[in-house]
Amino acid sequence: MWDKTSLSWTSFTLLFAGSLLASCQIAEDELTVLPEGPVKVVLRVPENFPEPVVMETNPLTEEGILLGSVLFHDPSISANGAVSCASCHEQQKAFSDGVAIGQHGVSGLPLERHSPALINVAWMDNGLFWDGGSKNLESQAFGPFTHADEMGMSLQELEDRLGADPVYVDLFSRAFEDGVNVQNAAKALAQFQRTLISSNSRYDRFARGEKGGSLNDRELKGLALVRKHCGNCHEGELFTDNLYHNNGLDNDFSDVRNEMIHLGRYRISFRPDDIGAFKTPTLRNIMVTAPYMHDGRFDKIEDVLHHYAEGVKDAGTTSSLLYSTDGKVGIPLSKEDKEDIVAFLHTLTDSSFLNRPILSPFNYHSNN
Secondary structure (H helix, E strand, O other), X not given: OEEEOOOOOHHHHHHHHHHXXXXXXXXXXXHHHOOOOOOEEEEOOOOOOOOOOOOOOOOOXXXXXXHHHHHHHOHHHOOOOOOOHHHOOEHHHOOEOOOOOOOOOOOOOOXXXXXXXXXXXXXXXXXXXXXXXXXXXHHHOHHHHHOOOOOOOXXXXXXXXXXXXXXXXXXXXXXXXXXXXXXHHHHHHHHHHOOOOOOOOHHXXXXXXXXXXOOOXXXXXXXXXXXXXXXXXXOOOOOOOOOEEXXXXXXXXXXXXXXXXXXXXXXHHOOHHHOOEXXXXXXXXXXXXXXXXXXXXXXXXXXXXXXXXXXXXXXXXOOHHHEOOOOOEOOOOOHHHHHHHHHHHHOOOOHHHHHOHHHOOOOOOOOO
């Protein structure tokens, strides 16, 4: 998952062996296996991937990643002690939640949008959330921390709670010179999320010429169709352009409630062309991240393909990429084309990513 620039993996894996792999409680005396000072690490870039975004102000360290993983899976960082980041981002669903609109937050009320999958976010250099409302991972965490329908915490309350936990005090002090504060909590979460790298699907092994990477005729046809019809948005090895497009889901944008959340990218940019535009999700692990779209309106991948072939609406700001040269809207796909595309999309499922133990939850309990 990553290469170390100094020391060995021993300190990190010993703590993981006692807590993550064996699902044991983290005890304070177990933390003594960590070395003095944060140990810098670098992401191992898959051979067929571009270089990831580097956040110079938040370098990856073993201690920061470990702290981020504990925070990610710990429900005590929510107001009612029952909601963690993992509540809406489950590993076996590629860190999505499997429902259209979640109600996992402290209020129990439905959210406004579908929980996005967290896949290869280290390469996201053009904003996060469906509308790009957060510039980077370091700022993204403050949204769910404080949202009344998600974790419902004031930042001061969160900082006080973390600072009162001796295990967290120790983890923070090892990861950051200035110890416990909400900015460092966000930084640690960002570090952990940058290790959520999915690059070992059967397609990847095919792309790299590795053993076990063969695609059959139907899958190869599907790959060609994806590159031809979908590749303008789901481009490259990341299968996303990290941009925002109106893909013709709606043609009525009169609902301006909740800070215009239903208008997509427009609520951030205030550019008329961005009305109804939402971030392009990756196609990686798409077969385990249903339902689909920013509001989870499509239950099955076949519904998505039907939309692009026959359901795209001409909304005035619908992406020009969805129009043919004769002005018709939508992507011409036959029944066989759709079946071939689905066959290929299955090859983007990365089982090792979905089941990698080191990304699994800690059985963490406060010692207070």
